[in-house]
Amino acid sequence: MIPRNTYLQKIVPFIDTDLVKIFTGIRRCGKSVMLDLIKDALSERGVKKKQFVSMNFEDIETERYRDYQKLHEHISAKINKIDGKAYLFLDEIQEVGAWEKCVNSLRVKFDCDIYITGSNANLLSGEFATYLGGRYVEIVIYPFSFAEFIELYRSQNESADVEKIFKEYLLVGGMPYLKNVGFNYDASVMYLQDLYNSVVLKDIVRRNQIRSIDLFERVIKYVIANIGTTFSASGISNYFKSEKRDVAVDTILNHLRYSENAHLLSRVRRKDIVGKKTLAVSEKYYIADHGLREAVIGKNQQNISLTLENIVFMELKRRGYNVCVGKINGFEIDFIAEKNNACIYVQVCYLLASNQTVEREFSVLEKIKDNYPKFVVSLDEFDMSRNGIKHLNIRKFLLDSNW
Numbered sequence: 327m328i329p330r331n332t333y334l335q336k337i338v339p340f341i342d343t344d345l346v347k348i349f350t351g352i353r354r355c356g357k358s359v360m361l362d363l364i365k366d367a368l369s370e371r372g373v374k375k376k377q378f379v380s381m382n383f384e385d386i387e388t389e390r391y392r393d394y395q396k397l398h399e400h401i402s403a404k405i406n407k408i409d410g411k412a413y414l415f416l417d418e419i420q421e422v423g424a425w426e427k428c429v430n431s432l433r434v435k436f437d438c439d440i441y442i443t444g445s446n447a448n449l450l451s452g453e454f455a456t457y458l459g460g461r462y463v464e465i466v467i468y469p470f471s472f473a474e475f476i477e478l479y480r481s482q483n484e485s486a487d488v489e490k491i492f493k494e495y496l497l498v499g500g501m502p503y504l505k506n507v508g509f510n511y512d513a514s515v516m517y518l519q520d521l522y523n524s525v526v527l528k529d530i531v532r533r534n535q536i537r538s539i540d541l542f543e544r545v546i547k548y549v550i551a552n553i554g555t556t557f558s559a560s561g562i563s564n565y566f567k568s569e570k571r572d573v574a575v576d577t578i579l580n581h582l583r584y585s586e587n588a589h590l591l592s593r594v595r596r597k598d599i600v601g602k603k604t605l606a607v608s609e610k611y612y613i614a615d616h617g618l619r620e621a622v623i624g625k626n627q628q629n630i631s632l633t634l635e636n637i638v639f640m641e642l643k644r645r646g647y648n649v650c651v652g653k654i655n656g657f658e659i660d661f662i663a664e665k666n667n668a669c670i671y672v673q674v675c676y677l678l679a680s681n682q683t684v685e686r687e688f689s690v691l692e693k694i695k696d697n698y699p700k701f702v703v704s705l706d707e708f709d710m711s712r713n714g715i716k717h718l719n720i721r722k723f724l725l726d727s728n729w
Contacts, residue, residue, distance in 0.1 A: 327359055328477050328502070332644065333465060334363060340463050341368070342411070342439055346429060349443040351467035352589035352614045353525050356502045357443040358382070360467055361415045364441060368413060379404045379414045383421035392421055394428040401428070405436050412438040420444045430457040443467075445529050447587040466589075468644050469615040470500030472637070472724040478505050492721050496633060497626055499617020518621035529588035536584070541573065545581045549591065549611050551623045554635040556596070556608045556651070556658075582611070589614055592643065597650040597662060599694060610651055612639045630705075631676040634720055635660060638674050638703060641724055657690040670729060671700045678706050678717075691715050699729060 333349075340347055341364075349357045365378060379401060381388050391397040405412045414432065419425045419442045432438060470478060472495055479491045482505065498504055498514040501521065507513035526543065536542050548562060559578040566573045585591040594610045613619050616636045620626040626633045642649050642663045652659030652671065661672040671694060673687045691700040692713055700715045703723045710717045718726070 327363060328470070328474055328481075330356065330360065330363060330467075330474065333360055333467060334367065336465055337364065337463075338367070341371075344433060344461070346433060346458060346462040347439075347441045348449065348462055348464045349441070349467050350447060350449055350464060350589065351443075351445070352469070353445050353529065354501060354503060354521055355467050355469045355589075355614070357445075357467050358417050359502065361417060361441055361443065365413075365415070373411075373413065377408055377410060377413050379408075379412055380417070381415070382417040384418045388421075392423060394422060394424040394426075397422055397425070398428040398431055401432060402435070405432075405438060412436060414438055414440045414442075416440070416442040418443060418445060420446050420449055426457045430461075433458075433461070445525075445588065446533065447589060466643075468640060469617075470502060471641060471644055472500070472721070475500045478502065479509065481505065482508065488721055488725075496630070496637075497617070497620055499615040499620065501615055501617055504617075514617070515621045518615075518617050522618050522622050525588055525590050530584045530590070533588075534580075534584045536581075541571075541577075542581050545573070545578055546585055546590075547622060549582065549585075550613055550619050551625075552632075553612050553619065554610055554632045554639075556610055558608050561608075590618075592639070594639070595650050596653055599652055599654040599659070599662070612636045614640070616640075631674070634676065634703070634705070635674045637724070638672060638720070642672070654690065654693050657693065659690055659694075669698050671698065673702045674720075675702070675704045678702070678704055678710055684710065688712060688715055701729070 337347060349360055351357055361380070369375065381391070383392060391400050401414065416429070422428070429440060429442065433440060472492065475495045476488065476491050479486055479494065494509055498509065498511065498518070501518065503517060504514050507517060526546070530536065531539055531542065545562065548565065559575045559582070562578050563573050563575050582591065582593070586593055591611045591613060594612065596608060613636060616626060616633050619633070619636070639649060639661065642661060647663035647665045649661055649663050652662040659671055660674050663670050663672065671691055673691060675683065675687050678684045678687065687702045691702070692715065694700065701723065702715060702717045703720050704717070705720060706717070707719060
């Protein structure tokens with residue numbers, strides 16, 4: 327297992343507290359492995375394995391416990407046999423109806439430390455908020471970062487250099503299972519297509535009772551093909567009208583929201599730097615893992631600027647930044663990333679191949695008069711920094727822990 331220390335560091339302060347620890351994220355991004363890593367950390371603290379109660383609700387053997395009352399009875403019986411504190415690990419909990427009632431009762435009734443995972447952002451809404459408001463901590467798990475992917479790749483190819491590994495990462499993304507197919511392109515694409523279909527069918531279509539699957543897939547594929555492009559729901563609707571197909575704006579908005587809830591897509595709002603207000607129109611969307619885009623749409627290399635932009639966006643999210651698209655005097659800044667009352671500004675492009683491109687990427691950052699860090703990120707190998715704006719090769723940017 328690759329030790330995902332960034333996430334472990336976030337969870338360590340909450341171990342052995344009565345807060346329920348919840349890991350959410352897209353399917354197969356490594357949530358189950360996080361539970362295993364936590365078990366290892368607990369074992370190092372002296373916790374015995376017999377104190378663990380583990381259940382994966384995608385396993386057919388747990389199907390009989392997908393009713394919250396039956397689950398409560400089953401887990402209670404196991405806890406009563408444990409000498410000392412119990413540690414509960416409940417994987418893909420969204421498969422259990424009214425699971426929040428069970429979890430809250432166990433939390434109140436027993437001396438136990440609870441860890442759960444789920445593949446839907448709505449896991450933490452509605453009834454759950456009523457039962458556990460203020461008594462949980464959520465950590466979103468993302469597919470592997472480039473730094474993690476290097477470690478994964480070198481576990482099979484020790485001598486591979488960073489440039490070669492990045493070319494692989496650029497194409498197939500950072501889903502942990504890719505190691506099992508030896509990073510073979512064809513096998514990776516087949517796996518990612520299966521993953522995409524699983525997310526679409528299990529986490530979106532069935533859960534939200536979508537009737538027109540074909541229409542849903544057309545909408546989502548349109549968005550995936552245009553990641554990082556500013557558009558609106560009405561703009562998507564007009565696109566379909568041009569293809570002689572009427573799609574209501576509300577339908578498009580619902581489809582996008584369902585995809586966000588399944589952690590497939592992330593919506594990014596626009597922010598006016600001068601007016602310091604969030605703009606409610608023309609948002610951008612990015613996909614959880616750019617390898618999924620290669621599997622569904624292809625063209626990661628042909629649309630390399632958009633792919634690089636998606637990679638940078640996801641890295642900002644992994645590091646805990648709140649991200650928006652910037653606007654200043656009619657010009658756009660790719661990312662304003664805010665955290666701990668500070669921010670960084672990032673422009674992303676393929677290559678600074680002409681004076682015109684250099685001017686476009688740097689000049690918009692030069693319009694910002696504060697002293698927060700400003701970056702231009704590209705595949706160029708030569709440093710073109712100017713006027714306090716730092717230019718970095720994207721590999722170096724992704725591996726730099728100091729921004």
